[in-house]
Amino acid sequence: MKLFVEGGGDSTALKSECREGFKTFITKAGITKRPRIVACGSRSDAYNDFCTALNNNEEALLLVDSEENVDASSQEGEDRTKWLPWKHLNQRKGDEWEKPKGSEDTDCHLMVQVMETWFLADRAALAAFFGNGFKQEKLPATERPIEGISKVDVYRALKVATADCRTKAQYGKGAHSFKILATLDPAKVTSASAWAARFVDTLKKKMG
Structure with missing residues (x-):
């Protein structure tokens, strides 16, 4: 397969x-x-x-x-x-x-x-990955069904939440996604x- x-x-x-x-x-x-x-x-x-x-x-x-x-x-x-x-x-x-x-x-x-929609389901993993400077509160509200969040909003939220991260830097698809x-x-x-x-x-x- x-x-x-x-x-x-x-x-x-x-x-x-x-x-x-x-x-x-x-x-x-x-x-x-x-x-x-x-x-x-x-x-x-x-x-x-x-x-x-x-x-x-x-x-x-x-x-x-x-x-x-x-x-x-x-x-x-x-x-x-x-x-x-x-x-x-x-x-x-x-x-x-x-x-x-x-x-x-x-x-x-x-x-x-x-x-990246999947990332919103495991915010603890995101926080552990990005470390200091990660702002979980900048992600969409936890009560929002993640599949209803648009592609644009998912990317925007990840960039804002990681804007102040230093060890991993701001979210970049190539650098971080996989x-x-x-x-x-x-x-x-x-x-x-x-x-x-x-x-x-x-x-x-x-x-x-």
């Missing part, structure tokens, strides 16, 4: 960090038999690499940002196996991806709205994010 992930840019070093970050997160979630993680860079590259794998008759999963709020019609009901991420990606301007032949909706997973991912408690993330829970649950079922 291959897991094609959005992230890592064009840098070999950053792609390595991306793989390690997701590997650690998945392992901490209790998945000891892990998929091969492929850091693809852009979201379009992740989609294209996923499609290529399917065409080669490989088992594959796709994990990308939703980039924006997921419409209620794509996540109806409590049975998350029946949610429709391909519908979201097909309708989203800028993606408009077709559901690949041979793919199911349970092969496609969304980080809602961006990977290192932070590796420190998160998956139980906190899956409790706060239904889409993250769907991703972890699917991996557990598919990996045995």
Whole structure:
């Protein structure tokens, strides 16, 4: 099984960090038999690499940002196996991806709205990572559902909360994102994010 992930840019070093970050997160979630993680860079590259794998008759999963709020019609009901991420990606301007032949909706997973959204579920990990100068009170209120916070607001909050940090400096996606991912408690993330829970649950079922 291959897991094609959005992230890592064009840098070999950053792609390595991306793989390690997701590997650690998945392992901490209790998945000891892990998929091969492929850091693809852009979201379009992740989609294209996923499609290529399917065409080669490989088992594959796709994990990308939703980039924006997921419409209620794509996540109806409590049975998350029946949610429709391909519908979201097909309708989203800028993606408009077709559901690949041979793919199911349970092969496609969304980080809602961006990977950094997961960070808001484990503020203790953020505080420990950034240390002195980190201002947790600058993050969105804890009672706000994290998946409803826009991509722009997530990035802005992280930058403001870390503006006075000295040991790690202000939040930078390339410098910090995958290192932070590796420190998160998956139980906190899956409790706060239904889409993250769907991703972890699917991996557990598919990996045995």
